[in-house]
Amino acid sequence: MLLVRPARIADIDDLLELSHIAGSGMTSLPPEREILLKKIQRSLASFTHDAFQREDYFLLVLEDTQNKKVIGTAGIYACTGSDQAFYAYRVTPANHYSHSLKRDVRAELLHLTNDYTDCSEIGTLFINGDYKGNGSWLARSRYLLMAQFRDRFCENVIAQIRGWLDTNNRSPFWDAIGQHFFEMDYNEADRLCGTGSNQFITELMPRHPIYTHLLPETAREAIGTAHPAAARARALLEQEGFQYENLINIFDGGPMLRAPIETITSIQRAHLSEVSEATNLIHTENLLVTNTQLGGYRAVKAIGQISEHGAVLLEPETISALNVTPGDAVQYMRLEEK
Numbered sequence: 001m002l003l004v005r006p007a008r009i010a011d012i013d014d015l016l017e018l019s020h021i022a023g024s025g026m027t028s029l030p031p032e033r034e035i036l037l038k039k040i041q042r043s044l045a046s047f048t049h050d051a052f053q054r055e056d057y058f059l060l061v062l063e064d065t066q067n068k069k070v071i072g073t074a075g076i077y078a079c080t081g082s083d084q085a086f087y088a089y090r091v092t093p094a095n096h097y098s099h100s101l102k103r104d105v106r107a108e109l110l111h112l113t114n115d116y117t118d119c120s121e122i123g124t125l126f127i128n129g130d131y132k133g134n135g136s137w138l139a140r141s142r143y144l145l146m147a148q149f150r151d152r153f154c155e156n157v158i159a160q161i162r163g164w165l166d167t168n169n170r171s172p173f174w175d176a177i178g179q180h181f182f183e184m185d186y187n188e189a190d191r192l193c194g195t196g197s198n199q200f201i202t203e204l205m206p207r208h209p210i211y212t213h214l215l216p217e218t219a220r221e222a223i224g225t226a227h228p229a230a231a232r233a234r235a236l237l238e239q240e241g242f243q244y245e246n247l248i249n250i251f252d253g254g255p256m257l258r259a260p261i262e263t264i265t266s267i268q269r270a271h272l273s274e275v276s277e278a279t280n281l282i283h284t285e286n287l288l289v290t291n292t293q294l295g296g297y298r299a300v301k302a303i304g305q306i307s308e309h310g311a312v313l314l315e316p317e318t319i320s321a322l323n324v325t326p327g328d329a330v331q332y333m334r335l336e337e338k
Helices: 009-022 033-048 135-148 172-176 178-182 186-194 199-204 217-222 228-239 316-321
Strands: 002-006 057-064 069-077 088-098 103-113 120-127 156-160 243-248 255-260 271-277 285-290 299-306 312-314 329-334
Touching (some): 009 057, 009 069, 033 057, 057 135, 069 135, 120 135, 135 285, 135 299, 135 329, 172 178, 172 186, 172 217, 228 255, 271 316, 285 312, 299 316, 312 316
Parallel strands (some): 120 156, 271 312
Antiparallel strands (some): 002 057, 057 069, 088 103, 088 243, 156 255, 243 255, 285 299, 285 329, 299 312
């Protein structure tokens, strides 16, 4: 069975393995044991808090319980800008007209902005390729956590999509801008951000607007372009109602998407009910089901049935995996895929 739960210290080796598979650009899953341990510890503390705290970070893992191995991750930051400024570039049009030449010149500008400060942020979504096909419900398990504990999150939710890298794992966008101001290559900057040592952004980031016409063509093409490996993640976000609003990551130019929390599709489709044990179900459907515990959060994709009275009918094994008993409250949503 595949089960979503909070990360534990004992998961460190599996998470380190996943971070190496993820490769460059996955800033929130750095391939460094000590940093990953700190992330787990921060998450464990967040799951124990009984009220909203800006610095909370909830790290969920997808476990193959049969093989006792973590094969995926998904995370939520309670509030951006909790410990330092949260920057992005806003891409805006610039129009210049010469009456003497009767010439209209159009361009684009990159403006440094803090527009997405005080938003919750989802990220750290990654799954081992051997388990392809489970990324959708893993991503949704985050939204059901947010639906169940709405007061722990902000009014708006954002997501940063990995930007485009070339075949040499270099970022044309970084090479055109960041390289000149930070005097380090993309991988080093990416590593520093992954370790949480990103104060240098505030200290060295250029403050003036940048005309994109002055950038190489490869850098311009990277603006708002997702890494091929992140294309599916972006599609899933758009299905949930996230929209690209011309804000991009200051490092790799990847798109940033936003949605008001109440409009997220999975949150709107989440229902509270009670669970009942049943076998030999007839009118079954695919469900994403969670318990209603924070520290002991569990989520599974299960074959179940909604009774005429609204109860969620599940097999005993599924009820046990959720760490609930018949009659307990659960949260569920129907999944489209069969």
